[in-house]
Amino acid sequence: EGLLAGGFRTFDNDRLRYTGGIGKASLNLDYYGPLNRARRFRIDGFGLMQQLTSRIGDSNWMIGGRYVYASTQVDFPGVLPGFIDPYQLDLDIGRTGLLIGYDSRDNILSPSTGVFLESEVALARDWMGSSLNFEDFSARACAYLPLADKLNLGLRGDIRAVSDAAPFFFLPYIDLRGIPKMRYQGTRTLVAEAELQWQLDTRWSLLGFAGIGMADGTYARQDFAQTAGSMGGGFRYLIASKLGLKAGIDIARGPEETAIYLQVGSAWR
Numbered sequence: 001e002g003l004l005a006g007g008f009r010t011f012d013n014d015r016l017r018y019t020g021g022i023g024k025a026s027l028n029l030d031y032y033g034p035l036n037r038a039r040r041f042r043i044d045g046f047g048l049m050q051q052l053t054s055r056i057g058d059s060n061w062m063i064g065g066r067y068v069y070a071s072t073q074v075d076f077p078g079v080l081p082g083f084i085d086p087y088q089l090d091l092d093i094g095r096t097g098l099l100i101g102y103d104s105r106d107n108i109l110s111p112s113t114g115v116f117l118e119s120e121v122a123l124a125r126d127w128m129g130s131s132l133n134f135e136d137f138s139a140r141a142c143a144y145l146p147l148a149d150k151l152n153l154g155l156r157g158d159i160r161a162v163s164d165a166a167p168f169f170f171l172p173y174i175d176l177r178g179i180p181k182m183r184y185q186g187t188r189t190l191v192a193e194a195e196l197q198w199q200l201d202t203r204w205s206l207l208g209f210a211g212i213g214m215a216d217g218t219y220a221r222q223d224f225a226q227t228a229g230s231m232g233g234g235f236r237y238l239i240a241s242k243l244g245l246k247a248g249i250d251i252a253r254g255p256e257e258t259a260i261y262l263q264v265g266s267a268w269r
Contacts, residue, residue, distance in 0.1 A: 001025065001026050002023060002024055002025030002026060002027070003023055003024055003025075004021060004022075004023035004025070005021065005022055005023065006019070006020060006021025006022070006023070006049075007019070007020060007021070014055065015054065015055045016052065016053070016054055016055070017051075017052070017053045017054075017062065017064075018051070018052050019049070019050075019051040020048075020049060020050050020051065021048065021049050022047070022048040022049075023046075023047060023048075024045070024046045024047075025044075025045060026042065026043070026044045026045075027042070027043050028040060028041075028042050029041060029042075029043065029169075029181065029182055030180070030182065030183070031076075031081065031084075031168060031169075031182065032182070032183060032184075032185070033081060033083045033084075033168070033185075034083060034224045035083075036226075039076065039081050040076075040077065041074055041075060041076045041077075042074070042075045043072055043073070043074050043075075043169060044072070044073045044075075045070050045071060045072040045073070046070070046071045047068070047069060047070035047071070048068075048069050049066065049067070049068050049069075050066070050067045051064065051065070051066040051067075051099070052064050052065060053065075053099055053101065060102050060103055060104045061100070061101070061102050062099070062100070062101040062102070062103060063098075063099065063100050063101075064099045065096060065097065065098060065099060066096070066097045066099055066120065066122070067094075067095070067096050067097075067128075068093070068094075068095050068097075068122075069092070069093065069094045069128075069129055070092070070093045071091075071092050071093075072090070072091050072092075072093070072169070073089065073090050074088065074089045074090070074169065075089070076089075083168070084168055087131075088167045088168060088169075091131045091132065091167055092129055092130060092131045093124055093129075093130050093131070093132070093167070093170065094124060094125070094128035094129030094130040095122045095123060095124035095125075095128060095130060095136070096122060096123060096128055097120040097121060097122030097123075097136075098120065098121050098122070099118060099119070099120050100118075100119050100120075101116070101117055101118040101119070102115065102116070102117040102118075103115075103116050103117075104116075105144065106144075106244075107243075107244040109243060109244060109245045109246075109265040109266065110236070110238075110244055110245055110246040110265055110266055111142075111144045111266060112144055112146065112152050112197075113144050113145070113146055113152075114143075114144055115141070115142070115143045115144075116141065116142045116143075117139075117140070117141045118138075118139070118140055118141075119137075119138065119139040119140075120136075120137070120138050120139075121135075121137050122135065122136050122137070123135055124136075124166075132165055132166070132167060133165060134162060134163045134164075134165040134166040134170075135162070135163045136160070136161065136162040136163070136166065136170075136172075137159075137160070137161045137162075138158070138159065138160045138161075138172075139158070139159045139160075140156070140157065140158045140159075141155075141156070141157050141158075142154065142155070142156045142266075142268050143155045143156075150198060150199040150200075151196070151197070151198055151199070152196070152197045152199070153194065153195070153196055153197075154194065154195040154196075154197065154268070155192075155193075155194055155195075156191075156192070156193045156194075156195075156211075156268050157190075157191065157192050157193075158175065158189070158190070158191040159188075159189070159190055159191075160172035160188070160189045161187060161188045161189075161217075162187055163187075164187065166187075168185075169182070171185040171186065171187060172185065172186065172187075172188070172189040172215070173185045173186075173189060173215060174189055174191055174213030174214070174215050174226075174228050175189075175191055175213070176191060176193060176211045176212075176213055176228070176229070176230045176252075176254070177209065177211075177230055177232055177250055177252035177254075177259065177261060177267065178230030178231070178232055178252030178253050178254030178257070178258070178259050179213075179228055179230050179254040179255070180254075180257070180259075183228070183254075183256075184213065184215045184226045184227075184228050185215055186214075186215030186216045186217040186224065186225070186226065187216075187217030188215070188216055188217045189213060189214065189215045190213065190214045191211065191212075191213035191214075192211060192212055192213070193209060193210070193211030193212075193268075194209065194210060194211070195207055195208070195209040195267075196208050196209070197236070202238070203237055203238045204235065204236070204237055204238075205235065205236045205237075205246070206233070206234075206235050206236075207233060207234055207235070207236065207250075208231075208232070208233040209231065209232055209233070209234075209250075209252075209267075210229070210230070210231035210232075211229060211230055211231070212227065212228070212229035213227065213228055213229070214226070214227045215227075228254065228255050229254075229255070230252050230253060230254040230255075231252065231253060232250055232251050232252030232253055233250070233251060234248055234249050234250035234251060234261075234263070235248045235249060236248035236263070245264070245265060246265065247262075247263060247264045247265070248263055249261065249262060249263065250263055250267065
């Protein structure tokens with residue numbers, strides 16, 4: 001459960017892009033850790049994000065910054081897992097990142113052509129409002145390629161890494177449809193996914209997708225590596241032709257379960 005408010009806006013003919021949000025949430029999640037055993041926990045938090053990027057000349061390249069702040073309280077019923085230090089149960093995270101990106105998509109909501117790239121190098125420090133000092137890096141890319149008149153191929157790749165001082169709930173995880181959040185975590189993750197979409201008419205389309213990911217690293221003084229994949233299919237319906245916005249449902253199968261997703265816009269964000 002939670003409450004979130006946010007927005008995206010462009011200025012000066014899309015030379016500046018602003019994204020911001022603020023919210024509060026209470027989530028019940030599972031932590032698996034290096035032993036790969038599920039432990040249910042609850043995390044309550046308040047957070048905000050502020051991001052501003054600027055176009056470089058008349059190109060598709062963008063540069064800017066992002067600030068994220070979160071105040072979190074974690075509760076593990078019963079005995080605390082041995083790989084988690086008690087200080088991680090009540091934390092403030094304040095981090096600032098440098099963003100460099102490229103965007104040639106024809107539509108930011110439901111693209112069918114173009115390329116999107118974004119990389120971020122970020123630091124969490126006490127003078128930014130953080131209880132812990134750590135570093136993290138992320139890079140993601142999406143390409144949308146028309147193969148035929150009514151057939152489009154989408155390709156996605158993600159790389160993420162954090163330093164050992166990051167809290168357990170901040171570790172990157174294999175982010176694929178069909179795999180629960182935080183199921184496969186590591187200090188480093190690599191994910192690749194492909195999606196094929198067939199346009200039936202002006203409104204309806206069908207799609208199929210498949211992906212694979214890897215999580216590895218050293219956490220709590222243990223080395224580990226995990227891989228997992230998923231696949232599935234779904235449909236999209238053009239709900240707002242002026243915005244080019246599509247919505248629909250995906251059904252995905254992962255290593256352990258089948259999940260259903262309601263999608264508004266692209267599944268890749």
